[in-house]
Amino acid sequence: MTVWIAGRISENMTDSIQVTVRCFAGLKEKIGKPEFSLVLPSGCSCATFKEQLVAFYPETSVYSSRLLVARNGSYLNDADLINDRDELACFPPVSGG
């Protein structure tokens, strides 16, 4: 189910959702681009999203357990559910200030 699709989900993949991911800092450098789409199992949690992200981009595994995810400017917990067409921000632990 970890399928990269540039465009829309085809109609028969009803048990899949697609999200847009913006990534930052070291994560953006590992992945090589600031934004991409990811197809996920329908009803998946934030924890599953992170697993799928690392599975698709194994070079990000250095961050896997520490990745932070936000939606609409608010952090998500591991148990929070991901919705179709969510725009998710994903990044390593912050180090500003």
Place this chain on the structure above:
Amino acid sequence: MTVWIAGRISENMTDSIQVTVRCFAGLKEKIGKPEFSLVLPSGCSCATFKEQLVAFYPETSVYSSRLLVARNGSYLNDADLINDRDELACFPPVSGG
């Protein structure tokens, strides 16, 4: 023994010492001058100095238990002994900053 003497101690007052007192803030206002001399019993403590000061200038009694005394820029404790010709600074609790 609480004698105000403007000049030097006379020779026969061998059990007396004389100190110069600088006062500040509200204490200076109560006493009406920034500096004066005070004759004290020889061997008197800082606590006795404060008592004598208030006895000589009763208008300072509002501060009596809270007066601070310093010599050469260092605070004295009540038990510290006063010496002949000490220059003492005396003032109410501080309120800078």
Place this chain on the structure above:
Amino acid sequence: MPSKTDSSTGNENDDGQIQLSITRVPIDYSALTESVRSNRCGAVVLFLGTVREITGEKKTASLEYEAYEEMAMTELRRLIELARQKWPVEKVSLAHRVGHLDPGDIAIGIAISTPHRREGFEAARFLMDRIKETVPIWKKENWADGTTDWVHPEE
């Protein structure tokens, strides 16, 4: 992701008590400080986070700061509201720099005013602690030996 080279993200909240900016130009800490002064307050605390040249045995040539600006502004605003629930904070002005910083440069400046000093120190410290935990800004060390590292706490 928009790339900004000479502009700042900044705004002021409704009651004029909070000013935030994320900026690529040097931080004017005097302006931050001046903007929070108030006759209702007896205390102003300004904190500056500056680029340290030596950390342990390593020497920093420069830093690069990157921010997720929209969320950083939202998160800063949330933390300031949290501080204002805990302490009687009158005004807060905060600027975070992004881009290339040299040793000695100011990465963050935060000025707050409060009626008394105790709450000023506590609120400023609280804000800095929380900012470093949750505001999406990252720094990358360009070490003097030519290597680079993204910095993450507890590594």
Place this chain on the structure above:
Amino acid sequence: MPSKTDSSTGNENDDGQIQLSITRVPIDYSALTESVRSNRCGAVVLFLGTVREITGEKKTASLEYEAYEEMAMTELRRLIELARQKWPVEKVSLAHRVGHLDPGDIAIGIAISTPHRREGFEAARFLMDRIKETVPIWKKENWADGTTDWVHPEE
């Protein structure tokens, strides 16, 4: 007791790390802040004590500050040395104003630099707490109703 109308008592210690002044002119907090910045430090904390116009139900028209200057300088130096024994304080610049101050004016400015922020906040707070306990400087409130009061803590 010398009366000073336009001069300052000030000096700098041997290693140039401490600057103190007692002054009748407005405090330049930017100069204080700038003087403590250091590539060895990641944190600068500036504290300003400002004249509050409203205290409880009373309104302040102005304040008069008086200092026992020689001892105040000695005591400030002693407190700063004490702080430097407890925390790795790099530089300290401090100015205390005396004479007539209006609401909003800065009575004291203290800037310190430290390697990290925790010790900066702690040392600045420690210094302000101690300064208010032992440095021989006094203030007199000129209330808006025409009365005056010398201010003493715990009254």
